[in-house]
Amino acid sequence: MAELIEKIKEKFSSANGFEGISFSENLNYPMMEVPKDRFREICVMLRDEFQMEQLRDIVSVDRFTKNERFESIYNLYSLTLKFRLFIKVKLDSKNPEVDSLYAVWKSADWAEREAWDMMGIRYLGHPDLRRLYMMEEYEYHPLRKDYPLMGLPGSVTLPKK
Amino acid sequence: MSLDLTKEEYIEETKEESHISMSQEKILRALESDDVRGHFEGTLDNQLVLNMGPQHPATHGVLQLVVSLDGESVVGTVPVLGYLHRGYEKLAENMTFHEFIPHTDRLDYLSPLANNVGYVLAIEKLLKIEATERAQWIRTMCCEMARLASHCVWMGTMAMDVGALTVFLWTFTEREKILDILDILTGVRFTTSYTRIGGLALDMSDEVIARLKAFLDQFIPKLEDARALIERNKIFINRCEGVGYISKEDAISLGLTGPNLRAVGIANDLRIDDPYLKYREVDFNVPTLTESDVLARYYVRVQEMYESVKILRQCIQKLPQGPINTPDAKQVLPDKGEVYSKMEELIHDFMIVNFGNTPEKGVEAYQAIESSKGELGFYAISDGKGYPFRLKIRSPSTIAIGALPTMMKGAMISDIVAIIGSIDPVMGEADK
Numbered sequence: 001m002a003e004l005i006e007k008i009k010e011k012f013s014s015a016n017g018f019e020g021i022s023f024s025e026n027l028n029y030p031m032m033e034v035p036k037d038r039f040r041e042i043c044v045m046l047r048d049e050f051q052m053e054q055l056r057d058i059v060s061v062d063r064f065t066k067n068e069r070f071e072s073i074y075n076l077y078s079l080t081l082k083f084r085l086f087i088k089v090k091l092d093s094k095n096p097e098v099d100s101l102y103a104v105w106k107s108a109d110w111a112e113r114e115a116w117d118m119m120g121i122r123y124l125g126h127p128d129l130r131r132l133y134m135m136e137e138y139e140y141h142p143l144r145k146d147y148p149l150m151g152l153p154g155s156v157t158l159p160k161k
Numbered sequence: 162m163s164l165d166l167t168k169e170e171y172i173e174e175t176k177e178e179s180h181i182s183m184s185q186e187k188i189l190r191a192l193e194s195d196d197v198r199g200h201f202e203g204t205l206d207n208q209l210v211l212n213m214g215p216q217h218p219a220t221h222g223v224l225q226l227v228v229s230l231d232g233e234s235v236v237g238t239v240p241v242l243g244y245l246h247r248g249y250e251k252l253a254e255n256m257t258f259h260e261f262i263p264h265t266d267r268l269d270y271l272s273p274l275a276n277n278v279g280y281v282l283a284i285e286k287l288l289k290i291e292a293t294e295r296a297q298w299i300r301t302m303c304c305e306m307a308r309l310a311s312h313c314v315w316m317g318t319m320a321m322d323v324g325a326l327t328v329f330l331w332t333f334t335e336r337e338k339i340l341d342i343l344d345i346l347t348g349v350r351f352t353t354s355y356t357r358i359g360g361l362a363l364d365m366s367d368e369v370i371a372r373l374k375a376f377l378d379q380f381i382p383k384l385e386d387a388r389a390l391i392e393r394n395k396i397f398i399n400r401c402e403g404v405g406y407i408s409k410e411d412a413i414s415l416g417l418t419g420p421n422l423r424a425v426g427i428a429n430d431l432r433i434d435d436p437y438l439k440y441r442e443v444d445f446n447v448p449t450l451t452e453s454d455v456l457a458r459y460y461v462r463v464q465e466m467y468e469s470v471k472i473l474r475q476c477i478q479k480l481p482q483g484p485i486n487t488p489d490a491k492q493v494l495p496d497k498g499e500v501y502s503k504m505e506e507l508i509h510d511f512m513i514v515n516f517g518n519t520p521e522k523g524v525e526a527y528q529a530i531e532s533s534k535g536e537l538g539f540y541a542i543s544d545g546k547g548y549p550f551r552l553k554i555r556s557p558s559t560i561a562i563g564a565l566p567t568m569m570k571g572a573m574i575s576d577i578v579a580i581i582g583s584i585d586p587v588m589g590e591a592d593k
Contacts, residue, residue, distance in 0.1 A: 027525045028286050053413045057555040059540045075527070075538070075555065079413065079427055082434040086527070107416030110563040118250070133243035133592065142251055149255050 004083055005030050008050060012042065024088070031073075031086040039089050040099040043074075047104055052076040052085060055105035058112060060119035064145040069093035070121055074101070091121060100126035118143040208236060211574070215244045219322050219578040222588030224562065226577070233574050238566040242559070245592035253552040257517030258284050258358055259494070261552070266352040268554065269590040271314050272307035272533050273353045274343070279530040281356040282437060283539035286526035287549075288492050288518055290359050295483040299365050301439045302373075302476045303355065304530065305469045309380075310339045311533035311585075312466050319459065319582035320391050323400045331387045335380060342372050358518055359493035360486030370477055377470050384466060401456040405568040405580035412453065415564045418557055419535025420465060421584055424458040426451035431531040443475045455576075455583040462585070492518050517547020534558055534585055558591035 005023075012018045012032070020035040021042075034042050046052040059073040070091040077084050089098055100123035101108035110132060112123040117131040120141035130136060140147055140155060214225040223244035229237045249268070253261050265280045266273035278300045285291060292300065313336040317329035340350040346369045347355040347362065355362050391397040407417075412425040422429055430447045432440040448464030450457040487493050494513055495506040522545030529538035535557030544550040561584040568580050 026523055027527060029527055031525075054416050056416055056418070056536060056560075057538060057540075057553070059551070059553040061542065061551050073540070075540070079429055084435070084527075105416065106411070106414040107560060107563065110559065111416075114559075131243075133246040135243075142248060147251075149251065 001083060004050075004081065008032070008046075008085070011045075011049070018042075027086060029084050029086055031088060033088045033090070036089055036091065036098055039087075040101065040104070043087070043101055043104050046076065046085070046087075050085075051078045051080045053079050055101060055107045055111070058108070058115050060115040060121055060143070062119060062143065062145045065093070067093060070096040070119065072098055072115065072121055096121045097124055098122075099124050100129075102126055117141070120144060213577065215241075220581055221318065221586055224581070224586060224588055224591070226565070226581075228569070228574075228577065230574060235569045235572050235574065235577065238569045240562050240565050242562070242592055245588045247593070249593050250552055250554060253549055255548065257514075257547050258549065259513070259517070261549075262356065263352065263354045266354055267589055268556065268593070269311070269532060269534060269537070269558070269587045270351075271587055272311040273351065274303040274347075274355060275307035275311075275530065275532045276537065277353060277356040278304055278438075279528065279532065279537050280539050281358055282530065283526055283528035283541050284358050284518070284549075286528050287520045287524055287541050287543055288358065289520075289524075290487055290489050290492055292360060293484055293487055294481050295364075296360050296485045296487075297438050298476055298480045299361060299485070300356065301443070302365075302473060302480075304438070304532075305472050305476070306339055306343065306373075308533045309466060309469050309473075310336050310343075312462050312469075313339070315462060315533075315582075315585045316387065316459075319579075319585070320397070322578040322582035323397055325391050325394065325397055328387050328390050331383070331390070335383055338376050342369060342376060345369050345372065357486070357494055359489055364485050365480070370480070373473065374477060377473055380470060381467070384463075388463060398456065400576070400579055401454065401459060401583075403454050403456075404572060404576045405455045405458075405583055407453050407564060407568050409453070411567050412564070415567065416560045417535070417564055418560065419531065419533075420458060420461045421535065421561055421564070423447065423449045424461045425453040431529055431536060435529070437528070437530060439476070439479075440472075442479065443472050445472050455579050458583040458585075519545065519547055521545065529555065532557065534561065534587065534590070537590075554593055556590040556593060558586040558588070559593075562586050562591055 009023060012021045018038070022033045024031040024033060054077045055074060056077050057075040059075065061071040061073065063069055063071060068090040072089045072091060074087040076087060091098055098121065100112055102112070102125070112126050113130060113132040115121050116123060116129050117134055118141060123129060131138065134142070138155065140152060209230045211228045211230055213228060214220040215223040220226065225241040225244065227239040227241065228235055249264055252264060262277060262280065265276040268276050313332040317332040320328035343353060344350045346365060347353040407425065409425050412422055418429065426449060428447045428449045433447060445468045448461050448468065450461055490509050495510055499506040500510045520543040522543065525542045527538060527540045529536045536555060537557055538555035540553040540555070541549050542551040565580065565584070569577065572580060
């Protein structure tokens with residue numbers, strides 16, 4: 001495993017023209033932080049060159065800070081190498097947007113819909129970015145930190161008696 | 162089939178499909194001969210939209226499927242989730258780590274024990290503690306008992322979906338026996354909430370082990386009986402064979418895990434590939450098939466039950482004596498007897514119950530277990546308080562339902578229930 005991480009580190013180093021990529025030790029699996037603008041290109045490279053065949057999940061996080069409030073964390077898994085890698089992208093506070101990975105892994109379809117529904121992160125280029133759990137006309141994103149636990153009164157329109 | 166394609170694009174796209182039904186082939190031929198695009202404009206002319214669920218008995222809960230039909234064959238499927246959405250990820254951010262354990266029972270309600278174990282393992286990674294030997298062995302047994310119970314229900318309901326009712330009664334009887342053992346082990350039959358952070362609620366008594374041994378001895382013959390009912394049954398085989406096909410590439414790309422992926426021919430099992438608990442020390446096989454249809458998924462799960470029995474037998478043999486709780490007074494709940502008699506323990510108990518365990522600030526942890534449905538993962542982020550800052554649940558059922566549209570393409574209307582049954586979805590988990 002350690003060799004593989006070294007290989008990935010070497011591949012995405014500044015010597016190969018990649019800027020702003022860092023590796024974090026906070027998690028019990030290797031985690032790579034990637035800048036937003038070259039994120040999709042890096043994902044395609046990981047899939048094709050490092051055999052990351054599966055995108056198993058997307059974790060959306062609301063850090064509730066002034067800058068770079070949102071994060072999108074991708075849980076990648078390689079079936080051939082039996083290796084798990086996490087990728088983190090930090091997103092704007094006002095307008096969280098990032099490229100969709102639907103064209104890279106099909107499982108991004110529902111995972112991105114869930115993140116949009118719960119956290120309000122927009123995935124650019126997603127073919128069908130509908131809400132996954134809440135109703136389509138719902139205006140809020142419940143997993144954001146400023147959304148109250150008990151919900152907002154009157155936010156759901158009920159049929160008249 | 163979307164209607165905004167040009168004629169050439171439509172023909173091109175339809176040709177690529179490997180499973181073209183008879184009626185689709187007819188349309189294809191008509192398209193090639195002359196312009197019949199006008200036929201596709203009204204849904205009544207060619208396509209029928211059928212709504213199935215969320216109260217349909219064969220959708221295993223509150224799954225809604227909107228199916229567009231061309232004659233009797235399925236053209237497109239749109240699964241609709243959210244009818245059982247309880248917002249568990251939001252709830253988790255507002256309660257201590259221990260308080261969330263009962264909620265994990267309600268995720269995959271057919272194997273609550275496995276959910277308890279998975280969640281607690283993730284939180285232990287967050288706190289950087291590890292359970293004792295005996296606790297880990299008992300947890301391994303819990304996971305396998307949960308898998309057996311869950312697969313028993315799956316086998317019965319799936320057979321019932323394709324018309325074999327008796328199997329359901331027989332496998333449910335076996336499941337009842339497992340629940341009776343859980344009753345003695347955990348104190349409840351169903352919503353167990355058995356694990357604690359750094360240990361277990363109760364120790365496994367000798368009576369449980371004796372009962373488990375007796376259960377395992379009679380389980381395989383009973384399972385063979387149930388199998389004999391359907392596996393040589395022409396109706397069952399005809400309704401399952403070749404139905405619900407998914408290609409290897411699609412299955413990988415859609416993120417399928419667990420038995421659904423193993424039925425495609427990929428021997429991926431977290432118990433071997435990324436071992437947790439005591440799976441390194443037990444010997445078992447990962448059953449794999451390559452047909453990737455409903456029947457293949459059936460056989461993979463049935464074979465898994467034999468492996469679970471094998472693992473449980475080894476666990477009983479290797480189960481060591483010792484304490485079940487990690488000696489870490491700041492993070493692990495003390496024994497109740499000591500809480501009532503000792504000052505120090507009372508303080509720790511008060512702190513953990515009222516303010517929660519306290520991981521380091523900024524630590525994140527991911528732990529996935531191989532549950533009966535696939536990879537069940539918990540991603541926890543801590544900000545140093547007694548509550549998780551964020552808890553993300555990776556539920557295998559959601560992903561399996563996401564693969565339904567691909568499996569259903571070209572299937573007949575009566576195959577829908579067989580396909581749903583074969584992926585074994587549990588809506589409590591899929592809707593979170």
